[in-house]
Amino acid sequence: MSIRVIDPGPLTTVQDGGRLGWAHLGVPRAGWLDADSAKFANRLVGNAEGAAVLETTYGGVSFVAQRALTFAVTGARCRVTAAGRAVSGDEPVTVRAGAEVVVGPALAGVRSYVALGGGVAVPAVLGSRSRDTLAGIGPEVLRSGAVLALGVAGRPAPLDVPPRDRRSGVLRLHRGPRADWLLEPDALHGASYTVAADSNRVGLRLEGRPVLRRAGELDSEGIVLGAVQVPGSGQPVVFLHDHPTTGGYPVVAVLDPQDLAACAQARPGERFTLRLV
Amino acid sequence: MDRRSVHSDGSRTRRGRTLAVGPHALLVEVSGADEARVLADWIRAGPLVCDDVVPAASTVLLDGVADLDRARSIVENWSPEQAVAQHGALVRIPVHYDGEDLGRVADLWGVSLDEVVGRHTGCEFVSSFTGFAPGFAYLTGLPPAWAVSRLESPRAHVPAGSVGLADAWCGIYPTSSPGGWLLLGRTDAVLWDLDRSGGPALLPPGTRVRFVVA
Structure with missing residues (x-):
């Protein structure tokens, strides 16, 4: 069983829960940015929650099912058609062999997740099927004509609850290990920032009033998912799954893991208020 | 500018501080890269389960830690003298x-x-x-x-x-x-x-x- 990619969209990657345990060799964790949506999609089609899915970026993806296939689209809201007919997101859809599935551009949010019955079964690299866009580890970014093998499908489970809406306009932060580099200790609390256009899987870049901090850099040190780094420009970066494993700019705060999905789905120009918890 | 003293949640050990990095990670300050590597080897040998152990120039990051307080007490009881330097290939x-x-x-x-x-x-x-x-x-x-x-x-x-x-x-x-x-x-x-x-x-x-x- 497999699918053949027709239009890969601007950036569609294969992702699973990511590649833990290799950071000491410089390998980013990678993995789906919006875990709740990806796992939900897997449950709908009867996959194990950790099965590899497709993650789109703004522009959707289209493919042909080589045999009868059950799929589900979750995450960023978008129009979906199967063999030319509109179908619903957030529920399993079964199509016949040869049917083209078109996942349209995101209407709200950034990343849609397409779970395919049996899961994407490309070879795992260092224990994961996730594409890391920083170092280029894992399955290639989808290209037109690519054929992706699928695993053995389970039984679809249409009765499930979608993840709650995580858009609150607030990013909750924990005080970071280098908070003492801030010239104003409470500068981040209550501050409002806009999502910058060059945000990607490596990090959500924020624009707004520069954060005043001590000049200079630290010795390189290990970086966590959600680390809020302040480079010399004073414009904070929230590191997402393809973040570098070490870095020398001070980590002044760390995003609460519950707000990672909101970062995954935040579009350029969206505003967030930061709140220290 | 009035620079108020910054609250730090780090506790001081004999060598350096152990700093919380969000709810699931700990950054341990050590004297240098060699000590970082020896501590990382020691952690990996078993006293603490975590997803990633990342030694660096003067720190070790313990990421994916279930209990920060327990991790802190384990690290604070370590001293470089206990460790036998691992001579690699x-x-x-x-x-x-x-x-x-x-x-x-x-x-x-x-x-x-x-x-x-x-x-x-x-x-x-x-x-x-x-x-x-x-x-x-x-x-x-x-x-x-x-x-x-x-x-x-x-x-x-x-x-x-x-x-x-x-x-x-x-x-x-x-x-x-x-x-x-x-x-x-x-x-x-x-x-x-x-x-x-x-x-x-x-x-x-x-x-x-x-x-x-x-």
Whole structure:
């Protein structure tokens, strides 16, 4: 069983829960940015929650099912058609062999997740099927004509609850290990920032009033998912799954893991208020 | 400007602080890269379960920790003296000493080109930690007096296999990338290979390294 990619969209990657345990060799964790949506999609089609899915970026993806296939689209809201007919997101859809599935551009949010019955079964690299866009580890970014093998499908489970809406306009932060580099200790609390256009899987870049901090850099040190780094420009970066494993700019705060999905789905120009918890 | 004192949730150990990095990670400050590596080896040997242990220049990050307080108490009971230094395998790296910055390093050190090569091949290095790119090992072993500054403006393209110096670190670029290290030469050794039987990195932390003239 497999699918053949027709239009890969601007950036569609294969992702699973990511590649833990290799950071000491410089390998980013990678993995789906919006875990709740990806796992939900897997449950709908009867996959194990950790099965590899497709993650789109703004522009959707289209493919042909080589045999009868059950799929589900979750995450960023978008129009979906199967063999030319509109179908619903957030529920399993079964199509016949040869049917083209078109996942349209995101209407709200950034990343849609397409779970395919049996899961994407490309070879795992260092224990994961996730594409890391920083170092280029894992399955290639989808290209037109690519054929992706699928695993053995389970039984679809249409009765499930979608993840709650995580858009609150607030990013909750924990005080970071280098908070003492801030010239104003409470500068981040209550501050409002806009999502910058060059945000990607490596990090959500924020624009707004520069954060005043001590000049200079630290010795390189290990970086966590959600680390809020302040480079010399004073414009904070929230590191997402393809973040570098070490870095020398001070980590002044760390995003609460519950707000990672909101970062995954935040579009350029969206505003967030930061709140220290 | 009124600079109020900053609350720190770090508690001080005999060596440094242990700092919370969000709800599931701890950053341990140590005296330097060698101590970081020894602590990382000790943690990996079993006292604490976590997803990732990342030694760096003067810290060790413990990521994916279930109980920060427990992790803190385990780390605070560790002392470098308990640890037996793990001497890793010795890897010899053949180098063509024709790097663009060989003359610059000779000037900085006040020696001849041959003497730069002599010094570099005369040191035994140890892989302290990896960062920047998969398989890029930060090698210690150069005497502090021979530390050099990075280029003021990094090169847009440094070829894979380039051997360079920055501060008192030595490093080898596993893939071509931008970079600001002073380049001594290049090697054909493959630093990162997903199919290598012993693991993808040629120089994982703890590996001893000798450079030889190719």
